Amino acid sequence: MAATGHSVTSMPGPSAPPEGGDPFLAACRGGFWRRTPVWFMRQAGRSLPEYRALRGSGSILSAVRQPDLVAEVTLQPVRRYGVDAAILFSDIVVPVAAVGFGVDVRPGVGPVVEHPFSGPGDLSRLRPLEPGEDTPYVAEAVALAVRDLSVPLIGFAGAPFTVASYLIEGAPSRDYARTKSLMYRDPATWNALLETLADMAATSLRAQVEAGAAAVQVFDSWAGALSPSDYRRHVLPASRRLFAAVADLGVPRIHFGVGTGELLGMMAEAGADVVGVDWRVPLDQARRRVGPGVAVQGNLDPAAVVAGMDVAAARARQVLRSAGGRDGHVFNLGHGVLPQSDPGVLAGVAALVHEETESPRTRSPRTGSPATDSMGTASP
Amino acid sequence: MAATGHSVTSMPGPSAPPEGGDPFLAACRGGFWRRTPVWFMRQAGRSLPEYRALRGSGSILSAVRQPDLVAEVTLQPVRRYGVDAAILFSDIVVPVAAVGFGVDVRPGVGPVVEHPFSGPGDLSRLRPLEPGEDTPYVAEAVALAVRDLSVPLIGFAGAPFTVASYLIEGAPSRDYARTKSLMYRDPATWNALLETLADMAATSLRAQVEAGAAAVQVFDSWAGALSPSDYRRHVLPASRRLFAAVADLGVPRIHFGVGTGELLGMMAEAGADVVGVDWRVPLDQARRRVGPGVAVQGNLDPAAVVAGMDVAAARARQVLRSAGGRDGHVFNLGHGVLPQSDPGVLAGVAALVHEETESPRTRSPRTGSPATDSMGTASP
Secondary structure, three states: OOOOOOOOOOOOOOOOOHHHHOHHHHHHOOOOEOEOOEOOOOOOOOOOHHHHHHHOOOOHHHHOOOHHHHHHHHHHHHHHHOOOOEEOOOOOOHHHHHOOOOEEEEOOOEEEEOOOOOOHHHHHHOOOOOHHHHOHHHHHHHHHHHHHOOOOEEEEEEOHHHHHHHHHHOOOOOOOHHHHHHHHHOHHHHHHHHHHHHHHHHHHHHHHHHOOOOEEEEEOOOHHHOOHHHHHHHHHHHHHHHHHHOHHHOOOEEEEOOOOOOOHHHHHHOOOOEEEOOOOOOHHHHHHHHOOOOEEEEEEOHHHHHOOHHHHHHHHHHHHHHOOOOOOEEEEEOOOOOOOOOHHHHHHHHHHHHHHHOOOOOEOOOOOOEOOOOHHHOOO | OOOOOOOOOOOOOOOOOHHHHOHHHHHHOOOOEOEOOEOOOOOOOOOOHHHHHHHOOOOHHHHOOOHHHHHHHHHHHHHHHOOOOEEOOOOOOHHHHHOOOOEEEEOOOEEEEOOOOOOHHHHHHOOOOOHHHHOHHHHHHHHHHHHHOOOOEEEEEEOHHHHHHHHHHOOOOOOOHHHHHHHHHOHHHHHHHHHHHHHHHHHHHHHHHHHOOOEEEEEOOOHHHOOHHHHHHHHHHHHHHHHHHOHHHOOOEEEEOOOOOOOHHHHHHOOOOEEEOOOOOOHHHHHHHHOOOOEEEEEEOHHHHHOOHHHHHHHHHHHHHHOOOOOOEEEEEOOOOOOOOOHHHHHHHHHHHHHHHOOOOOEOOOOOOEOOOOHHHHOO
């Protein structure tokens, strides 16, 4: 690889381009190639009119069983926004639903479980995932999407904690009291549950990569509800198990959660190549917390997109500045696209990130004016 | 005052007791007197059977107009738990509701606004609060409660940002997109709104203190939704205005929010004597972030209470350890009591905190065994 690490002064040289010259994969590996890559969490979704036209109102768990539909929905944001990566249209509860745990995703609500997980007797309801039998449509959709994509496809899975929280709470929660009660009171069952979910996630990611995904993202969306000591003791081991189980695939592994300011170092330690950061922690601080050798992804506030192009542009430039250099930075929102977002603003943000960071005519993200020196000087 | 600052080795000496020898007021001033004080946010509320028996199912905005009821509900947790402070039973939207903004608090939902604030034309809907005319029942309830209380009463108000978020969103929100849009796009209206709300909060706090409240807490519950730069630019000035406006009252000022790990320093800077911390940031780190001379309040995870006494006791001891000494520590939960909490566990936690920290027979919070040396050695 030509460029790795977080040197803020390195510029792409005449040597062989990293990862076949792909901006997204280069950034995931800590480097930089041509431009800072950008994609948006939930870029395939309700904010796109072409998505709403195609999808109707059914559960996403029915939609994901239609590979043609999934491939098309996965491609839509790439066409519309010119983003540097696609992410498979799916849901983190697909594997547990597929082995028959009895979970549905209610539109406007989220995952709802008919009989929530409440104790050791429920462990037997989670048998190992067999992707070829249980979720053949996932690999088919990946293959279809990859065939038509000009950018890398990101496969994904839910992290053990976040999936466990849905299974235990039975519905979206604000306090995770049931989840934490099980975690505190029955660590043996808790650990067995998290290991089972780690293995299911790893199996699912492996199938997605074998079908053509070029990177994976693990969503531990609600890990930020935990104290650092709880995360270290009760969650990190299973997440580490998941990341280790997919290490041999050789694809970049992204690890994302919301409100994880105190956990970023451990989320890197779990085995991530890239740590996703929400807008609460400026990227220069996030870099320090994840440590050297780990890239960062983020972190425009999705609300800034809703506020319109002027606001979004100013904030996007601020994100580029606080990234302290282009190496190892994947531009993204700090959480998913909000449904009321204007697609035109997202397209504008993608174009701005490209313009501000593309070489050889490097531009300074601080001023927007052409600059020949490194962007490493543009720290906030 | 006999004991101030964060010296972890100071022990109460034979000199005059701080704040008339009250554990809560002494801790708020950075000191320690007799024991670490404890109270619980939302200690007056749905977790108490005697509360449910008294309250019925109506809106809290009707209940707060009945001073006898409010005083009784305010006293209930003091009797039940033996806590070191009471907090007035009320709601942060009482002042805006009282000037006729059209807000109700729907049980199980939260504040709901009929015509949300959407622009400069709505500023005139918020006239200055005149407590004697608009909310006479608040001062009456404070006076009634204080008459029967053996511990200090905390008055409270909502911080400008959090109250603004309710007025703008019209209902509880997860993303605060409308609030942030107004903040980003129309800073003049935003600032006018926040200053108006700061002044209303200050007026309300002043009336509560004049009626007998011995401390005040400002709830900026949702400030953690903001990036540090947004908080500094768009929120801190109004919160500072609020804290400055009540400085002359001479009572301790507590400043609390959830998910505010990145904001703790600024929440102290706003003018707080005590900063409330949720369970995401260990207290020793919180102490470093708020800086010297500012006390901390917190931070047991409310979910640990739901998990039962064994878990709650272990976690409460962990909180005492990470506080790194008894000076300037008010024990509390990291957020409000969850409705499903067992009152017996809360009583047990209060007793444990007292036992573990009381002098002169000082006990080490690390081991629970008697210790004659300072607890300053018990940092984690």
